[in-house]
Every structure is written in C-alpha cells, then in structure tokens.
Amino acid sequence: MERYVTRKCFIMMCTALLILCAAAITSAEEKLPDAIESDPGKLGWMIGSPPPDNRIIRFDDGSYFKFPQLRWSVSNFRQLMPTVNVSRGVGAPSELKQKIDGNINQLTFLPINSKQPMTWDASLLANYTDGIIVLHKGTIVYERYFGVLGPEGQHGAMSVTKTFVGTLAAMMVAEGLLDANKKIAEYIPELAKSAFGTATLRQVMDMTTGIRFREDYADPAAEVWAHAAAGNPLPKPKDYTGPRSYYEFLQTVQAEGSHGDAFHYRTANTDVLGWVLARVSGRSVAQLLSERIWRKLGAEQDAYMSVDSTGTPFAGGGLNTGLRDLVRFGEMIRNNGIYNGQQIVPSTVIDDIRRGASKEDFTKAGYTQLTGWSYRNMWWVTHNKHGAFMARGVHGQAVYIDPTAEMVIARFASHLIASNSANDPTSLPAYDAVGKYLLKRDKAKK
C-alpha cells in the first residue's frame, strides 16, 4: 500500500476535491520540482491585477489540485469553491506563549530507510512544509512559515478533518448521545440498504467496515471518483445520472468483506460519521466544530469547511484552519481535554484514543512504515515508547502529540506526492528527535 502517485495521477486528481489517497501508484522516474522551485510565492500564482494567464488557478479547469499549483491552492481553497464558516465567536483569542529554541533547526535524525542523517531544518524543505509549530508544555518553541502561508491564513487540513469528526463522535459517545454499538441504519435509515447499514458506529469510527471504496485514482471506475463527482459543488454535466451529494453517494456504497475484520482507511466512513453527528445533533459538522471546539479553544481565526451543492460540509477532508489554532487543538488533547480554562473533551475520550485499537486489524492494511500502529476514533496511534498519536492528512498535514515529551507539533504541507508514505520517512523520525531533545533539555534544567 506504500505507493506513490505520478504527475499524471495528480492531474487526474484535480476533480477529486480533497479526497485522500493513502494508496496510489508508484513512480520515481521524473525529476519533479523541489520545495524551493515550487514555492507558490516565487511562482507568482494569482498575483497581479489580473494575474498573467499562466498564473491563474481556477477550480473548474482542474488545475488547482495539480502540482505545483496545489501549493497555492491549499492556502486558498475558499477562493476556489463554496465554503461554510466555523466561527471562533467574537471574543479575544487564548494566549499562546512563544519562546523560540534556536537549537531545534540543527537537530539531526536518520530518515526511515536511510543512513544519511538529516537536519530538522532540511526536513522542512524535504517535506514541502507550508507551516510548522512545535509546542512544548504549551509554549511555542518553534514556528515557521513558507510560501504563501503565514500565521494568519487558513490551510487545508485534508484528512486531519477526520480526526476532528472522530473526536466529536467520541465526545458524543462519552456523553451518552451516541451508542457506539448501535448499527448505522438505526441512526440513518437511508443507509439501511448500503453496506454501512449493518456496520456499528464503532466500526465506522475505527474504519473497520467492509465496504467497496477503491481509492485508485488511475481507475475511472473506482468509487473515489463517484464520491468526488457527487460532492463537487459545481453544476453537474447534463448527462450526469449519479449521486448529487455526499449523502446520496453514501447510499450507493456496496459491501466488500466483513465489518470488523480489518482496518481499511476509507474516506466514506468519515462522511457517514458526519451524517450521524448531524442527524443526532441537528447541527452540521461545521456548527458542531464551532460550538464544541473552536469557540472553546479561544481560536484566533475562524476555520472553514468546503461544502457540496446541498450545503453538507465535507466531513472526510474539507476543514481549513489556521496553524496556531490547529496546534491549540492538539495541546487541548495532550492536556487531557483541558484548554483555555475548561474541559473541552472528556478525559475518558483522550484515554480511549491513547489506548488505541487492534494492532492486528491495523497490520492488515499493509502500512509498512507504520508497523505496530493502530487507528482509534480517527486518530493514528503509534504505540511507540513516548505513546505518541497523531492526525494525518494527505500531502503532509499533521498534528503529532508526544505525551511523554509534553510536545505537540502541527504541520501544514503541500508535498508533491499525496500519500503520507512519501513524507513519513523525513517526518516521523524528525518529530521523534525533537521530542527526545525537549525531554533531555528538561532533564538538564533540573
């Protein structure tokens, strides 16, 4: 499953919205532009009045998700498509202290499957980083931005969206508003005839459903295309007869294998989960995020979500946030759900995430770089010595929580390869190295 996408595949992904491909097709033949060559500020996308013809990025011609245009688009999705606000409220933001540690840049680590050490500083370019913050005990010790992203501005969180939705679901389970053992059809009768109908809410939350949802972008018959076409907010072609919204699409999903047998990373699960949350609460996922998380965090910027043509937010990958707000969320989770003076997420939910799920189920998904991991409440749990767990989004989006080092890393990126398998080798050991460094620094101070 650890495969790469070709440039051609990228072009084909254009209409796929923010759909995540953990699996794709390998190619390493072409010399592709590096982070400096593809810097969206230097390339001048959408600058000028008007921008030059060859520097305009439009939604409808599909160029927005091509590389290197993607590097501009990820910080400007709202200029390309309809979106819904995730309000922070109107109060003052919570404080984020900053005490930069200049040593971090020169920390070195061994990338996975490499004997060539790399510095933290070099890893940022290797990963096509757009912004990164390292928080230690709640204080920013490292913060840096590249290209067209800055501390103000929102970036696509891609599948990190799923982690927010999974956390909201776990909160509602903890509060007794949802029953994890109930079948999906009990919550959403419209899904009774789809493969989801007989799955339990827990199986959806942990992505162990047995559904046919191929994310092979090279295959025009793959379900991922039908999903993207259904969710695309642009007018449908006249001869289009498929589903016209995420909800309509979900009703067409067929069974493949059995529920509960194995972890299969499939975006459609999160869309189902978002539907359950909306149906039970009477609030959209965007409203829930605002009321239950964004306002309580004391976020400094509103977030937003892309929507389909019926106004349904894309629960599987449509969230866009400021980097500092993303790291606030991570810090709240690290701090057992407490942030900004209040218990935002029940601590039992955090305990449940940290315990993780079945490693055996996870192994079946074949992530060769993530051995020993599991997936719980839409969080990726490393089960490493520091007990780290993370949220992951295609092209390198990440929230990495290292409870032992009391560290949270939030990163936005626009890696030329969609699959995180491409950036994990120069990301995961880097995160681990900073965690160990901070732990050592703490001990030295004592």
Next chain:
Amino acid sequence: MERYVTRKCFIMMCTALLILCAAAITSAEEKLPDAIESDPGKLGWMIGSPPPDNRIIRFDDGSYFKFPQLRWSVSNFRQLMPTVNVSRGVGAPSELKQKIDGNINQLTFLPINSKQPMTWDASLLANYTDGIIVLHKGTIVYERYFGVLGPEGQHGAMSVTKTFVGTLAAMMVAEGLLDANKKIAEYIPELAKSAFGTATLRQVMDMTTGIRFREDYADPAAEVWAHAAAGNPLPKPKDYTGPRSYYEFLQTVQAEGSHGDAFHYRTANTDVLGWVLARVSGRSVAQLLSERIWRKLGAEQDAYMSVDSTGTPFAGGGLNTGLRDLVRFGEMIRNNGIYNGQQIVPSTVIDDIRRGASKEDFTKAGYTQLTGWSYRNMWWVTHNKHGAFMARGVHGQAVYIDPTAEMVIARFASHLIASNSANDPTSLPAYDAVGKYLLKRDKAKK
C-alpha cells in the same frame, strides 16, 4: 427611474450575482409574501441532513437570488460561491458598548408619500430587515436581528461595498498615491480603448462617466448581463465567447454621452475603481480593506468578498460583513476618521464626502425620492438639515450617518424589491425620526 421589479424579473436576476439595480420595472399587482411569511428561518431553507429537496438552495440553478430564497442567501453567500477573506487580524475586537433605549420601538414617522403614521418597530418588518443597529455617540442604543442573521454571521452588503471602495480611493488620493485628475487610461492602459479610458479618476469616483451600461434586467442585451456573465465564477458554457472576468468585461464598455455631465449610478465604475486601487497598490481590494480598515477598526469578525474566476474581488458589490463591524465603520466615519484609538481615514476625506458633489448632476439621474442629494466618493449625501450621508445597497443595505444627532445606523435587509426606492419611504423618515429623538433626548438630559 423609480421603478420596481416584478417577480419574473427577480428570477432573471438570478445569474446577476450581486449586481445592483437602482432602475427596474414597475409592478404592484401580485400579492407577495411579507417579512413574516418569508422568514428564512421559519421556511427552513437548508436545514436538515439533508435538507428536504424543496428547501435546498443552489448557486447554479439560480434559485439563490429568487425571493424568498434570497432571504437565506444574503446571510450565506459563501456557501454558494467562492470568496476571499478580509481578515480582521488576530487581536481582541474593539469594545462596542450597549445601552438599549426601549422607547425607539414606538417612535412614529410618516412614510414618504403617506399620511398613515408608522412605528419604528413596524418599519422593520415593512423593510424585510435582517438586522439593524442604532449607534448614538458610539453606544448601541438599538440592536435587533431577524430570520437567520445574528450578531455573529456575515450578510451581503451589496452596493455598500462601493462606499468602502470609494473611501479607500479617497484615502489614497488624500495620501497622494492617486491623482483624481488623471485619466483612467494612465492607470490602466488596458482600458484606453474603452469608454473609461478618457474619464478622470474623479469622474469614476463620483459616477459621472458617460458609459453605456444598461441595468435593465428585462433586456437580455443589457450590459448588466454581460457583466454578470463575465464575473460569474462558475464554468462558462462551451459556446461562450464573451469576457471571462470583471477586468475583461470593463475593457468592452462603450461610451454613451459625455464624461462629467451627470450622475449615472453604474456598478461598472466601482469595478474600474477597484482595478485602479489594485494596480497602484499591488494589493487586491480585499487586502486593502483588511489592511486599511478591518484590522484598524478592531472588527469582531472577518469580512469576505465574492470573486470572479480569476480571483478578482467584486468591487461593485461583493462584500459581506458582520452588522456590528459595519456600524463600527460608520462610527469611524462619523468620528472624522478616528476609531479604536487611531486616525483610520484622513479627516479631509470625511470633509470631502460631507460636502458632497453637484446636486445638479445628481438631479439628472431622476431619483424622485432623493431630491437635493448628491453622490461623492461613492457615498450618498442627503444635504438635509442634519447633514446626513449614507452608503446604500440593493434590497435595503444601509449605513446612515447623522452627524448632528451623533448617530450611525447600520442595516441589513432582504427586501423583496431590489431597488431601494421600494424601502426608502419607510426607511429614510424612520432614520430621521430616531436622529431627532436622540437629539431631543440629549437636550432633555442637559
């Protein structure tokens, strides 16, 4: 020119984006839904997961600008089309004190051309008000919301957008960055062959250009349709050969009459002005609004603007704001450009607006309800005894500044008739009545 639009005309307006029609076609035969019958919350637009089929509002089928759907759309434009953020920054908002005066509801006034007194309270429904704030000496004395708008949430400002753009231009003239006497072609060579090329910046700022721009929505050949089609961010039809952006459209505008002869309210002037601001500053209108106004006001919410397919914000009508931020802007202007502890707009600009322009030029436009007014820097100047001046947007958007009464009113509305001539009779005398009441109240206190 004081004519009304039929329902059929409204349907035709669907694709016209937020274009303003001060002129339209009269009809008063049909019984149309009142404010209570058309309340978007009660009608349940876009509520549910999914909303019922007959309660879904989509951009592409044109229903979003139909009445009563419009009443939902005006508070949710970003869910229907691409937009660009107007950032407030990340600090705490400026304080807006509130001391509600319960007497205002029962104030009475005589609507224009009527002998039947009306209460302030009744005028709110008559005008299909979505939100209204009365500020007296900087303190909120009246604040009320209807339908789906609340203190949090952004509403289309329609042509009030023009006033922001005109104010930005006047600021840059005052700072010497722009020369009001220069010809447009000197700033935008691409417009040399259009009618705008020979107009001065001042003529554009005061809308005294002689251009052919018919806003007759019943005439498919009217330029307003070409303008809307050019600015529509949706993909163009395959056989479409017209201009593909606001800037491309502006280059096609032909002459009609002479520049400087008369006031003609034509949206295209503001789009030209926006282009000049962008070209000279190297910043988009949205960026200028953020840097020069929104951040400095201590706005409590970000604003946003709709964009065409090249990312150009719609300077003629694309701004959406929170109501409290709109009233903050008005208060800053009333206070000679000072707000939140700083001089945001030079006081000479406010002086210039208050002096107004030629009443004779204005009279030629034929606004029978606005006799004795003038139009300066895209502000409407009443020249009444209180020296009031205002920003106006189709369907009832307004910022009304009464310097004598030290009062600012900000109003969002979704009147079933686009032209403000429909709501002026129950708005202008109401504003005047509150101003006089507050003045009397002040004197009684002394």
